[in-house]
Amino acid sequence: MASITHARFGAIRPAQRYDLVQRSLHWAMAAVILSAIGLGITCALLPRTDLREALLTIHKSLGMTALALIVLRLPYRLAVGAPPPSSALGWATRIAADIVHVALYALMIAMPLSGYVNSVAGGHAAPWFGLFDWPSLVPRDAALGRAAGAVHFWLAWAFCAALALHISAALWHAFVRRDDVLARMWPARAAAKRLSSQG
Numbered sequence: 632m633a634s635i636t637h638a639r640f641g642a643i644r645p646a647q648r649y650d651l652v653q654r655s656l657h658w659a660m661a662a663v664i665l666s667a668i669g670l671g672i673t674c675a676l677l678p679r680t681d682l683r684e685a686l687l688t689i690h691k692s693l694g695m696t697a698l699a700l701i702v703l704r705l706p707y708r709l710a711v712g713a714p715p716p717s718s719a720l721g722w723a724t725r726i727a728a729d730i731v732h733v734a735l736y737a738l739m740i741a742m743p744l745s746g747y748v749n750s751v752a753g754g755h756a757a758p759w760f761g762l763f764d765w766p767s768l769v770p771r772d773a774a775l776g777r778a779a780g781a782v783h784f785w786l787a788w789a790f791c792a793a794l795a796l797h798i799s800a801a802l803w804h805a806f807v808r809r810d811d812v813l814a815r816m817w818p819a820r821a822a823a824k825r826l827s828s829q830g
């Protein structure tokens with residue numbers, strides 16, 4: 632694969648980028664999770680109508696999809712590792728980015744699990760796009776369901792805060808610093824085209 636170089640974005644070689652599996656999982660999960668957050672907030676604001684039920688089914692289905700994908704992503708990440716850190720970052724920024732990434736991984740597990748326990752312990756289904764219901768692995772227990780609902784609610788705020796930091800940092804690197812940080816996670820061809828069109 633050819634190197635992608637550009638003065639304003641810095642140079643980036645394949646070895647400095649996340650591999651295809653990691654990039655695909657990152658962007659697929661980003662789309663799923665950002666949609667789940669939007670729908671979750673919408674459901675929390677809507678009155679109990681049929682529309683809310685339909686949107687909640689999609690929310691739960693997206694959340695369970697995220698749980699299935701993180702089960703693949705985390706072992707892959709632990710086995711394959713990450714490319715060496717961008718030389719555009721100082722040591723303090725690297726540590727800050729690592730802390731946010733670890734928090735995001737923890738939240739990608741805790742959010743769907745707390746949502747699942749909230750629904751199933753509360754006596755509701757955990758559906759997947761109307762095709763099937765995920766098995767009920769926790770007993771029906773109203774107090775447990777409410778506790779999981781509170782965890783889901785408070786972690787949602789933490790998730791939004793961590794994502795606001797993560798996304799604004801990525802955009803700042805791309806459009807203000809114009810270094811190689813976003814290119815590490817960007818689709819290869821699009822990154823090459825984007826970089827060459829800048830020149």
Ligand code: HEM
Pocket residue numbers: 657660661662664665708713717732733735736739794797798801802812813814815816
């Ligand atoms: C517009 C949205 C997003 C942008 C622009 C973005 C950008 C990036 C970039 C550039 C990196 C590589 C950082 C580096 O190592 O230099 C990264 C890593 C990461 N992103 Fe995102 N991201 C977005 C959304 C999300 C979402 C929704 C999540 C879900 C939790 C997420 C989770 C992660 C994680 C966990 C890593 C660390 C990867 C690893 O080292 O294993 N990102 N992101």
Ligand code: HEM
Pocket residue numbers: 664667668669671672674675676690691692693694695697698739742743744745746747749750756757758780783784785787790
């Ligand atoms: C990545 C996964 C998920 C994310 C990011 C997420 C995010 C959210 C957010 C932001 C809210 C609104 C705040 C609140 O009321 O708690 C919410 C509500 C909710 N979520 Fe999730 N969620 C996820 C997975 C799930 C799963 C897997 C289920 C169930 C199987 C679920 C069930 C619910 C329920 C029942 C609500 C309450 C809606 C209401 O108050 O009317 N969530 N979620």
